[in-house]
């Protein structure tokens with residue numbers, strides 16, 4: 117997948133770019149239409165009709181890149197507009213669409229979080245449709261990711277798993293970090309527990325998949341609990357300077373610390389009788 | 398305010414009460430008062446840039462004070478314990494005693510977190526202040542004879558301060574400090590042949606072992622502070638012994654010092670400055686988080702975090718490491734890791750040696766063996782100033798390279814492109830900086846020369862009867878002219894010949910030839926101050942202009958204008974500057 121998105125970005129200036137932009141325009145209008153269309157009324161009905169509704173939505177909003185049956189679209193050069201979706205599972209759709217990553221607005225290095233274009237029922241329908249294409253991880257239930265009942269022992273354990281599996285990319289305070297090739301692991305502030313769970317389950321883009329064999333469901337929940345607690349903990353030491361480690365600290369030392377001390381030095385030296393007389397140095 | 402110059406003898410205090418008697422008794426045996434008196438009558442010149450070193454001195458005092466507080470609770474031990482303190486996010490986690498005590502200090506000791514943060518901010522400030530201080534010394538030529546030794550001491554302080562900072566950073570045994578120690582171990586291993594032994598010796602076996610924290614602790618609170626203290630003492634003694642340098646100006650020569658007596662004015666100022674530095678570090682400690690060890694978690698060799706960086710003063714070798722191409726040589730089953738050895742071991746070694754030797758290097762180039770107590774303005778040594786700016790650029794690029802990950806995420810740039818950019822800029826940047834700075838200095842020198850010869854621009858535009866406009870220049874004050882001309886003229890010797898005057902082949906010719914070329918490069922573009930004849934000519938010219946006008950005729954003889962001056966007696970603003978009126982005490986001239 118790394119290869120795919122690299123190719124996508126490389127193609128930004130290709131003759132196809134115009135076509136892609138046109139398609140995107142269509143996709144967006146389609147998405148907006150879907151958003152306001154009265155189709156939502158049917159949601160919550162039997163599975164079969166949800167899948168059908170999802171298919172309708174998919175044809176409008178996603179098929180241009182992922183193909184009419186989610187089989188993926190290959191360009192003339194053998195690269196892909198969108199990968200095949202059979203087997204990615206409902207969890208992947210819920211994460212990608214629920215965090216606004218899909219529908220992709222413009223091919224770039226990495227799909228970014230943005231405004232969510234579909235309402236929860238539509239997302240459910242899309243997920244149901246994609247899940248019907250092939251077996252894959254399903255959307256976790258609230259009991260799996262809910263952190264309301266976690267005790268402090270579980271939280272501390274979650275911290276251990278967090279540091280072992282995640283900080284290398286996401287930083288100790290979940291403030292995010294850079295990856296090679298213009299990619300990055302995003303900051304996790306404001307990410308819902310459900311989406312965190314799904315991210316671990318499906319491993320979007322550069323992120324590895326943390327299957328239930330590697331990180332058990334209860335451990336996933338502990339990780340989520342730790343991150344949430346860390347984010348809501350007060351800043352014991354004062355302003356956290358972005359929790360980015362020594363780089364911002366060094367900047368503060370120079371700008372605030374040296375800046376203030378030198379300013380005072382200038383002030384002290386200028387408050388002497390002789391230099392008021394205008395002795396220049 | 399009275400200004401004092403250094404006297405040779407100290408006045409004897411009249412002793413008539415018990416205390417004075419005791420003091421005299423003591424003085425007779427120890428001779429302290431005489432010594433102290435002499436020192437008390439020492440004089441310090443006044444300029445803000447002379448206080449940069451004080452920032453370093455006072456932050457060191459803050460470090461000693463807060464560090465002593467920390468030692469009361471910090472336990473330098475790698476014994477494994479289970480955390481049971483009040484920070485719940487880590488409760489029940491296994492960790493070293495060192496890390497546990499750092500958490501204890503942060504959460505369970507009253508004022509402990511504040512002290513830790515002040516200590517760490519002061520450490521960052523300490524080294525930053527030393528660096529700024531060093532730049533001021535270099536830019537003003539204050540390192541020249543007889544102060545080379547103090548420059549060497551200063552450079553050693555910078556090196557030891559960095560080591561002291563690194564050992565301190567490593568003490569709490571959190572994920573960042575452990576990562577740092579591990580990196581240091583990797584660096585040692587990259588040294589060919591001896592690396593493995595050094596590492597084995599330092600860690601008392603395989604990394605990480607149980608010895609490293611206690612050992613670093615001893616170095617951090619005993620060995621290094623002891624050496625630092627001794628060197629700082631020597632630094633101050635030499636300062637007092639040499640007396641402070643000063644900017645040139647009326648009444649200030651190479652043989653005196655003009656300024657405030659140490660007591661009471663300077664002491665009051667310096668003492669006040671201590672509280673300002675203390676206040677600044679305390680405010681930073683109270684307002685900004687530094688090294689939040691509780692967020693990093695205990696060190697575990699299997700973990701690492703994004704944003705693992707050393708403190709800023711170790712940033713530049715880290716940056717060099719990050720942009721170094723991945724070169725390795727495999728020889729007889731050994732791997733020579735140039736990619737680590739060159740940027741981390743060789744580069745800092747070379748740079749540090751160069752910094753240490755700068756005064757001697759410059760003296761070799763300029764051939765200047767005289768004593769200097771007057772400072773030079775940076776513009777009056779264009780090549781030296783340019784050299785420093787080039788070094789700063791080099792440092793700055795590497796520094797920026799060590800934050801490449803944050804630059805990538807915050808400015809949405811590709812990490813790889815940043816690396817390519819830095820690989821080029823680290824070579825091109827300093828050269829560009831050198832050229833630009835040198836030209837800049839030379840332009841400033843030219844401006845000074847013009848000011849001396851033609852005076853300052855009065856801002857008064859004169860219109861001649863024929864309608865031509867010209868801006869009136871007026872001579873600068875004698876004081877300013879003195880200050881501007883208080884610099885040396887450079888005399889370049891002729892190039893050394895292949896044979897000396899006796900026709901014998903000159904053995905040293907090659908070395909001398911190189912030196913001559915370097916010296917020529919160093920000085921050849923400088924703008925000299927005007928010579929005495931040039932100055933006299935300029936003054937004469939100005940006077941001539943004025944005198945012709947005094948008789949009521951403008952200095953425009955060619956056109957033969959002889960009419961009345963329409964502006965005479967008209968109170969138009971600026972008219973008084975036409976060169977025919979007395980302008981002493983005029984308000985508009987203020988400040989020139």
Ligand code: HEM
Nearest residue numbers: 461464465467468471499520561562565566569618622688
């Ligand atoms: C005699 C003077 C000093 C003493 C007794 C001392 C003592 C200590 C102690 C006990 C710690 C560990 C506390 C903790 O976990 O936070 C520490 C940490 C540290 N020390 Fe010092 N220190 C002294 C001087 C210095 C100097 C001169 C520097 C810097 C150049 C320095 C830089 C550091 C740093 C960066 C840390 C890490 C602080 C942290 O983890 O937040 N110390 N010092």
